[in-house]
Amino acid sequence: DQQVKQNSPSLSVQEGRISILNCDYTNSMFDYFLWYKKYPAEGPTFLISISSIKDKNEDGRFTVFLNKSAKHLSLHIVPSQPGDSAVYFCAASYQTGANNLFFGTGTRLTVIP
Amino acid sequence: DGGITQSPKYLFRKEGQNVTLSCEQNLNHDAMYWYRQDPGQGLRLIYYSQIVNDFQKGDIAEGYSVSREKKESFPLTVTSAQKNPTAFYLCASRIHGKDTQYFGPGTRLTVL
Numbered sequence: 594d595q596q597v598k599q600n601s602p603s604l605s606v607q608e609g610r611i612s613i614l615n616c617d618y619t620n621s622m623f624d625y626f627l628w629y630k631k632y633p634a635e636g637p638t639f640l641i642s643i644s645s646i647k648d649k650n651e652d653g654r655f656t657v658f659l660n661k662s663a664k665h666l667s668l669h670i671v672p673s674q675p676g677d678s679a680v681y682f683c684a685a686s687y688q689t690g691a692n693n694l695f696f697g698t699g700t701r702l703t704v705i706p
Numbered sequence: 707d708g709g710i711t712q713s714p715k716y717l718f719r720k721e722g723q724n725v726t727l728s729c730e731q732n733l734n735h736d737a738m739y740w741y742r743q744d745p746g747q748g749l750r751l752i753y754y755s756q757i758v759n760d761f762q763k764g765d766i767a768e769g770y771s772v773s774r775e776k777k778e779s780f781p782l783t784v785t786s787a788q789k790n791p792t793a794f795y796l797c798a799s800r801i802h803g804k805d806t807q808y809f810g811p812g813t814r815l816t817v818l
Contacts (some may be wrong), residue, residue: 637809
């Protein structure tokens with residue numbers, strides 16, 4: 594049973610525009626969320642995280658929004674760059690520092706020059 | 707240069723054989739993890755270890771075994787009991803009390 598879902602397997606965006614990647618979760622006990630970026634044949638790289646006590650966290654071009662009532666989070670990348678082309682995974686855990694991260698299936702972002 | 711190394715990058719094995727995947731980290735991290743990724747699926751936790759000589763099963767531990775004799779090393783053995791071992795295997799580590807897991811480059815295992 595997939596507790597973290599990324600319903601869009603792929604997304605294409607023009608360079609310079611905004612990329613919005615979405616993630617939904619079913620378990621209301623999740624209280625910490627992370628986004629990872631993965632290039633082919635490499636391990637995922639941590640991008641940004643958010644605790645359930647916040648609804649927004651920003652780091653440079655990357656912003657994560659959390660809507661707890663809708664059990665939905667999104668990652669905004671502005672402006673998008675060709676180097677952002679990768680697979681993006683969202684992950685959730687029950688508490689910060691918890692051992693088990695529950696991952697979504699990923700969204701492949703392609704930024705078109 | 708601190709990081710996590712996994713070897714080999716590509717691994718082939720014949721059906722019925724056990725195979726061990728290496729994971730080493732020089733980040734002085736306490737906890738280490740093994741995940742499996744299949745096409746179209748998220749990462750699924752196989753085993754994790756919070757301290758030396760201790761490890762716990764994750765969601766899909768059947769057919770796998772691990773050891774944690776040193777803080778830096780967390781090898782994963784894929785046994786012949788694993789019904790569908792062909793996958794991309796990722797090792798990760800984390801400092802206790804911190805949230806971020808850092809991943810190695812992965813090993814792609816193919817069973818022939």
